[in-house]
Amino acid sequence: MRSASVAWILALCLTALPKVAPAQSATWSDHFPRLAALAASGVPVSALVEDLDSGRPLAAVDAAQRLIPASVSKLFVARAALQYLGADHRFVTRLVATGELEKGQLRGDLIFSSGGDPSLSSKDLRAMVAELSALGITGIAGDLVVEDAVFGAIACEIKDRCDAHEESAHAFDGALSGAGIDYGTVEVVVHPARHAGQPARVVVMPPGVAGFPLHGRIETVAAGEPTRLGVTRSTDSEGLHHLHLSGRIALDHRPVRRSRSIVHPARHTAEVLYALLIQAGITVEGEARVTHKAAATEARQELTRHYGESLATQLHSMMQFSNNYMADLLTLHVAQLRTDRAPLSEAADLLLTPLTRARESSGDAAADTPILNSGSGLSVDSRLSARDLVDLLRSSYQAAALFPAFVGTLPVPLYSRNGQLKFDDGNWQTRLAAKTGWLSEPVGVRALAGYLRLRDGGWAAFAILVNGTPESPHLARQSTLSAIHADMRDLLAGSVPNSVQKGLSRGGGHGKRLVTRPNPR
Template identity: 25%
Template sequence: MRSLVNACLLLSCLSLPAIGNDYFDNVLSIIKPPHSHTAIFATNLVTGDIIFEQNPDTLLLPASTMKLLTAVAATSSLGSGFRFSTRVYSRFPIKDGVIAGDVYISFSGDPTLKGKDLRSLLKQLTEQGLYRIEGSLYLIGQANEQLQAPGWVWDDLGICYAAPVSNFVLNRNCVHGKLSPKLASSQSELSVAGYVPINITNTAVFDKTGVEKFCQLDLQRLAGNHFSLSGCYPGSQAIKLAIAITDPGLFMQESIRQILKSSKIQLKGQILIKHQLPTQTHLIAAHESAPLSDLLGTMLIKSDNLIADSLLKQLGTKIYQRPGNFSNGSRALKKILSGEGIMLTHAKIVDGSGLSRYNLLSARQLSQVLNLIYTDPRFSQLMDSLPIAGVSGTLKYKASFNKPPLFKHVIAKTGSMQGVDNLAGFISSENQDDTLFVILENGQSSLQKKQQQAPFSALFLHYLMDNTLAQESQSGSALTPSSPAN
């Protein structure tokens, strides 16, 4: 079967008449993965006609196509000018270079906050003449935070794409390191920047000769941002590590302690965490993130989980006027989208990123979100933030999307995790009408994925473009027939 699919891709076989579902039924009989659950929905955006649908109402794991919902809901509710803010307050004015009391830094969960931003905040204070704080420095964050959504895979939690979502976010709550083999030994050496306030015990080894049958690294997450790295890694080349912290509050405390040491401000008291800003304080410095439009651009093009779930919590805060979490944020997202006409009655929404294995959406529901993006001017900027096949984001290097006919013509959000390979977006070509599509594939065989020459979504889109072009050519709606030869 695989050789037949390859031949079809190279020779554009399956020259079947363009007769709607019969054409695609024949196509799917050849290209549909035998072990996967699939759902497809495709619409001509000019005529409004459904080109093809199969299992459009079957609920499947959306993975990162969930971010389309988050982007629309955030734009609708928060507004394109929304920014995360980190603010410094005090009860006392700066007098003779001193604040005669406590200072408070209020964190809002800015997923883009970096160490340089905190240094910039302190610089704002020194520019006002501050050089000493007589009291303590309180970090204001949410009490009893829900750092991960239900349904996040436990063994993903030590990896940075599943970093904890908190009011306290610094450097993406992620620590980068490098694991290198030692010379003339199977032992390894772990290097992490000395200023990063975490502790990692390393007993990992390198299997340089490939003698170990079962060789894999194991990262144990311990309390207090302590980790234990063990097991083995096959090969002899150094590898990069990206480790998600476990305690964001402690990480922020220790990081600010180090930043203060290199600043011109002396702190007499301690650095403590508090869950509510006292009354009768006044603002003395502030840092703001980029506006929502920029955050959504990064979220969609890079499939950024931390931005998505930080925005989800903001939706919970905005709609229900209480500290945001995954529960009220998901409910808020569903309420906002229902108000926009998206039918989510049977959908299951647990987070904003799509990391949770509890999320469930149908191809039809995703198509409604895409249609809103395409038709409503409020959301049109989201189109510019979607990856373009072979050009940008998560579609830049995806197999079969970096060459014709898909190259540059597919604009879509990917959604991938183990066993899941989804795609939802648009076909835009000068030679045919704009087309909306959703292709969901769940239960993907890892062996089949390894052996396949092209993803199922790429194969289907190839034939979708061929068939649509043929129909429009026959009807004369898109292509002008060539003149007869003289």
């Protein structure tokens, strides 16, 4: 389904669109009545919808107010990555040898030479090991060396990631590494036992990897009983990961998969690769170790290489699943293309360059600049306004060679797995391409930004940010999302005051959609 939605987006991007300018209005917040009411009640709101052909606003609530953006900051990652790397860029991972191959024995070290691929997986490692077997390699006389030299050792700068060094019950807070796999996580699969009352069978993926002792148990209960289980990862003083299990799974329940972040991604890669080599019948006489320096290139023989998915495909996955690991690794890649190696907070600041340059070229340079301390949105010190986001979206729309790939990264509600986008409304489902964002601490954050198709076939950009406050940090999820949806629904349907009706509808048509359902036959 994903490829179909992207195809429709690209097709519509390349279609000449009519331009209809809306009339001016004195109070744009009138067109977002529910969000304006939230703001009037003391909830910080920054919202803006802008017709991209005329440059005029269609709705706004305190559009210049800068708030915590959460994951809508990933729009800056996608724009910068596409601009500096290109939609077809592929990261390359290599297995190289430092010695000669004699009668199936590698007389030297086997080196995993990382290219910093954000989406490299254990399945990719398995395929690379299979190629070694196909070359006739049966043993390695030296060490297995994971070369984590793309970014070197990456320090934790964000509280969530630093806290996760000791313990985590999540997947989003994993440590970063240019040599990591599976997004810096480990997957746990829980299978019900054959009979109620027995402990469930728990498998750590990929099977056969040491380093994850299991503690506690998950009980198998009668069919039809509720399934509630917990999986927490802790890390001891020696750096060993432990998995703590609790809860229960019903006898008739399908296997449950849980991903948990890890602390030493490069070391985990070394352990997985070592296990895969052994499973393939390739012995390793030395140890599995990690280095943060690139070894000398002379006397290195490439054995196999893996090309990652195209950047456009990776960005679509990053947006669809709001993958923090991918976003921050891509942020570091962008920084390396523009400057020397930089810590994440400085690297993230460079993501603002396309925005600041667009503003300078239009003579609309802001007196102050937004704050981005991570591309992922994990940093609660970042500050963006709806104006900042819409300006980025507008400059991307105006970049003819970049826009089709950029809008193609954004989920369309009809095909999205994101619950925040699931509203049963035809216009909402088919005429938006948007990124969501949410946080629960230190204050609640709800955010939505992207593109919509106007009823005359033109494009608009929009951004909505809603934050809690230190005095009232909690945001009621349903009421906040309902306010965002209802105001956007009315705007999409053209049910706004007559002052902007012309910009939303021409002759009462149904408007062009980003995606179209196939006709039943």
